[in-house]
Amino acid sequence: MSWTDERVELLKKMWGEGQSASQIAKELGGVTRNAVIGKVHRLGLSNRSTGAAPAKAEAKAKPVEAARPQPAAKPKPEPKPEPAPEAKPAAEARPSLPARKQIIPAGQPLPPQPSANEISPEALAKVSEIEKKAKKLTLMELTERTCKWPVGDPATEDFWFCGLPVQPGKPYCEAHVGVAFQPMSARRDRRR
DNA sequence: CCCTGATTCGC
DNA sequence: GCGAATCAGG
Numbered sequence: 124m125s126w127t128d129e130r131v132e133l134l135k136k137m138w139g140e141g142q143s144a145s146q147i148a149k150e151l152g153g154v155t156r157n158a159v160i161g162k163v164h165r166l167g168l169s170n171r172s173t174g175a176a177p178a179k180a181e182a183k184a185k186p187v188e189a190a191r192p193q194p195a196a197k198p199k200p201e202p203k204p205e206p207a208p209e210a211k212p213a214a215e216a217r218p219s220l221p222a223r224k225q226i227i228p229a230g231q232p233l234p235p236q237p238s239a240n241e242i243s244p245e246a247l248a249k250v251s252e253i254e255k256k257a258k259k260l261t262l263m264e265l266t267e268r269t270c271k272w273p274v275g276d277p278a279t280e281d282f283w284f285c286g287l288p289v290q291p292g293k294p295y296c297e298a299h300v301g302v303a304f305q306p307m308s309a310r311r312d313r314r315r
Numbered sequence: 316c317c318c319t320g321a322t323t324c325g326c
Numbered sequence: 327g328c329g330a331a332t333c334a335g336g
Contacts, residue, residue: 158329160320268317
């Protein structure tokens with residue numbers, strides 16, 4: 124794979140959004156995170172900071188990158204528009220709702236979320252506890268080693284994945300493994 | 316150990 | 327220019 128215009132563009136975009144090099148590499152495909160980082164540096168956009176530079180000791184006297192040969196064929200005069208958020212489909216008109224009410228759908232509410240059942244009270248407590256510490260990852264941010272336990276209502280903005288370190292070999296973190304994999308013995312409750 | 320970006324240097 | 331290897335952290 125080579126750095127085509129499109130790929131470079133995506134790279135710039137994602138890097139600007141604060142995505143990690145490895146995430147960008149995965150998205151692009153055919154490149155490693157090293158390649159991404161290398162390209163980032165070559166493009167001269169390694170510094171993500173906006174003015175307030177960290178206390179890094181710069182030994183090299185690097186003036187300012189400026190003269191970029193641009194053959195007036197690119198309708199993109201602006202170097203950096205701004206890290207605008209992704210386009211949202213709908214669901215706006217929510218400037219700020221600090222005291223948002225609990226949205227409890229009627230009938231069969233949420234998708235089968237194994238919790239909410241009668242599992243080990245301890246396990247449940249554990250879950251509700253760690254969910255506060257969850258990293259709240261988005262779907263794209265999940266990796267092989269991040270807990271993929273969904274939290275919240277997918278139809279809402281209050282939806283994210285746990286994201287804590289997974290239990291080796293499992294798709295979930297320790298706490299969520301606890302509620303995900305029931306020995307199916309604690310559920311002899313048949314009559315209802 | 317998992318991850319992050321930074322740098323070097325042979326290609 | 328490219329990116330694997332390596333370095334230096336968290």
